[in-house]
Amino acid sequence: MPEPTGVASDMGVPTRMARAGAYLGLAALAAVTLFPLLWMASIALMSAPQAAAGTPPLWPQHPTLANIINVISQQHIGTYFFNSLVVATATTVLSVLVAGSAGYALAHVGFRGRRVVSGLMVFGVLIPTQALVLPLFEMFREVHLVNHYAALVLPVAANPVGILLVQAYMRGIPAEILDAARIDGASEWRIFRSVAVPLMAPILAAVSVLVFVVSWNEFMWPMIAMQQENMQTLPVALAAIDREHYQNIGLMAAAATITMLPMVCVFVASQRYYLRSVIAGSLTG
Amino acid sequence: MATVEIEHVDKVRPGGQAVLHDVSCAARDGELLAVVGPSGCGKSTLLRLVAGLESVTVGVIRIGGCVVNDLPPQRRDVAMVFQSHALYPHMTVYENLAFGLRVRGTARRETDRRVRQVGARLGLEAMLERYPRELSGGQRQRTALGRAMLRDAAVFLLDEPLSSLDVPLRAEMRRELAELHRSLGTTMIYVTHDQSEALSLGQRMVVLAGGRVQQIDTPVDVYRRPANRFVAGFVGWPPMNFLRAESLADMVGAPAGEAGVEYGVRPECFAAQPGGPDDVQFTGRIERIESQGGEWYLELALRCGRVLVRLRLEQALTVGEPLRLWVRRADLHTFDATTGQRVESSGR
Numbered sequence: 001m002p003e004p005t006g007v008a009s010d011m012g013v014p015t016r017m018a019r020a021g022a023y024l025g026l027a028a029l030a031a032v033t034l035f036p037l038l039w040m041a042s043i044a045l046m047s048a049p050q051a052a053a054g055t056p057p058l059w060p061q062h063p064t065l066a067n068i069i070n071v072i073s074q075q076h077i078g079t080y081f082f083n084s085l086v087v088a089t090a091t092t093v094l095s096v097l098v099a100g101s102a103g104y105a106l107a108h109v110g111f112r113g114r115r116v117v118s119g120l121m122v123f124g125v126l127i128p129t130q131a132l133v134l135p136l137f138e139m140f141r142e143v144h145l146v147n148h149y150a151a152l153v154l155p156v157a158a159n160p161v162g163i164l165l166v167q168a169y170m171r172g173i174p175a176e177i178l179d180a181a182r183i184d185g186a187s188e189w190r191i192f193r194s195v196a197v198p199l200m201a202p203i204l205a206a207v208s209v210l211v212f213v214v215s216w217n218e219f220m221w222p223m224i225a226m227q228q229e230n231m232q233t234l235p236v237a238l239a240a241i242d243r244e245h246y247q248n249i250g251l252m253a254a255a256a257t258i259t260m261l262p263m264v265c266v267f268v269a270s271q272r273y274y275l276r277s278v279i280a281g282s283l284t285g
Numbered sequence: 286m287a288t289v290e291i292e293h294v295d296k297v298r299p300g301g302q303a304v305l306h307d308v309s310c311a312a313r314d315g316e317l318l319a320v321v322g323p324s325g326c327g328k329s330t331l332l333r334l335v336a337g338l339e340s341v342t343v344g345v346i347r348i349g350g351c352v353v354n355d356l357p358p359q360r361r362d363v364a365m366v367f368q369s370h371a372l373y374p375h376m377t378v379y380e381n382l383a384f385g386l387r388v389r390g391t392a393r394r395e396t397d398r399r400v401r402q403v404g405a406r407l408g409l410e411a412m413l414e415r416y417p418r419e420l421s422g423g424q425r426q427r428t429a430l431g432r433a434m435l436r437d438a439a440v441f442l443l444d445e446p447l448s449s450l451d452v453p454l455r456a457e458m459r460r461e462l463a464e465l466h467r468s469l470g471t472t473m474i475y476v477t478h479d480q481s482e483a484l485s486l487g488q489r490m491v492v493l494a495g496g497r498v499q500q501i502d503t504p505v506d507v508y509r510r511p512a513n514r515f516v517a518g519f520v521g522w523p524p525m526n527f528l529r530a531e532s533l534a535d536m537v538g539a540p541a542g543e544a545g546v547e548y549g550v551r552p553e554c555f556a557a558q559p560g561g562p563d564d565v566q567f568t569g570r571i572e573r574i575e576s577q578g579g580e581w582y583l584e585l586a587l588r589c590g591r592v593l594v595r596l597r598l599e600q601a602l603t604v605g606e607p608l609r610l611w612v613r614r615a616d617l618h619t620f621d622a623t624t625g626q627r628v629e630s631s632g633r
Contacts, residue, residue: 176371179338182358183365184385184436194384198375 043253051250067254080237087152091215094157103166124160151225162207169203234259287349287439294344305496317473319487327496328476337361364436368445370429372417379413403431441473480520514625525549526592545622552595554616564611
């Protein structure tokens, strides 16, 4: 029989058990989330006959890069990848600029109609993309921007979610700090550049990840606005490959894996920062 | 250095809420003017109006003789210390101090020399590379003061600078502030809700309540000759006792009770022995006793009400026993019971 080891271990055992249980639960959740993604990556490495056999097995018998090489060489995936990258990057840069300045202004610059603008932002969040597609298409056709990167970047450059996130975050920053800079003699632009932007860096990072992911995954509007094949983005092209090669599961899995990869990279690279800022935003906002 | 003149200033917020009514006061060149009042009386707003962080609705503000109503804070030649210190959290102490100089395009070497000079003067040499979150309350306070000093402004505005510090540190910083004012000789406007701070630091003080000036005078005169019942009750601790005249009239030797007046006596103005033939005698029963070292705080039940008494007395006192005390006529303040204004004739 083991010797009783005192109060500390009496207290420690249930805590350790609880912690182990929590980790087990989290691990199970992670496994459920990751399983389809890993299976998809695994199918991308399978030979055509193995991938096509009813339900594909979990593990490739003879791993091969044939599907990936095929997707890159014959399906112009590089072009679509480039299009997606240009659109997502431009959207991110532009919407962070807009969200940063607009969110700051809505939180800390007194101007007439500030409440109305704030209300409109909330309203903007509520409008579904589907409702905007037709008028947007008409608008862009008239200014001859259909089949142009701008057609995908401009409509989402002013992102109401991003603006509201920055506004909420900046409301948590005391106005006295900005007043102190005014007393120090800084111009309004200098205050924005040297005081406000560094203070909102965490929320800007979170907004940029959010916008990049949403823009990268956007499907409906790019499908309508980019009718020329060489201007299409990855998700749209992926759907086309799906239609053309619905029996070639390995090829589709390879294309999907390539589509997903940048998202995984972005998220892994920024997750610490991202989580921290989301928490900070919720506490101070 | 400069004078600050505030003339007939009203401030009405956009929602229609009036914060200040017809406020007029002035800080003389090199003076430390304390503005004191209960929270919500408009004292911080007054300071923000002088700084230019908010705009005046009606009235004129002059700094050094020039009307500054339409000048932004950047061009008013004022420095300000905020209640929350308002340090830039993403900058080190050095950068916080240097920011104002950099903004004004001061040469790098000159900036460095002055930042280190002020840092040394405030005992912050070892803290220059730290961030505000790594500082104690007192160090943050000193950094905020240093930032204001480097601004080299004609006027210093201090908005409750000590209220976020704990009590022992507050006393120390109060001494340092007084010393700083003496050595810089800058005009300072010091806003506080703590009347003892205003009494000890201010060369003159402005008492504000409900957005109106109640009295402007030296601390000694505000204490000795409060202009109205509010000032009498607000300045001085423990607060002044107020007694209705009607009930005081039948006290032995009390002045003839004038209808419609109220008398005020400070707790420390009671004496165990009569000082002169003119003294007013109070007789009551001891309700409560509190000893504070050499002093007694007594609650005395008079026929006309209860009073708090602060007394230096060697003999032991017991609850329930009767006590006779005297107050000099000069220490009996008289106020109009309806308007609350001081009535001079029987004051002193």
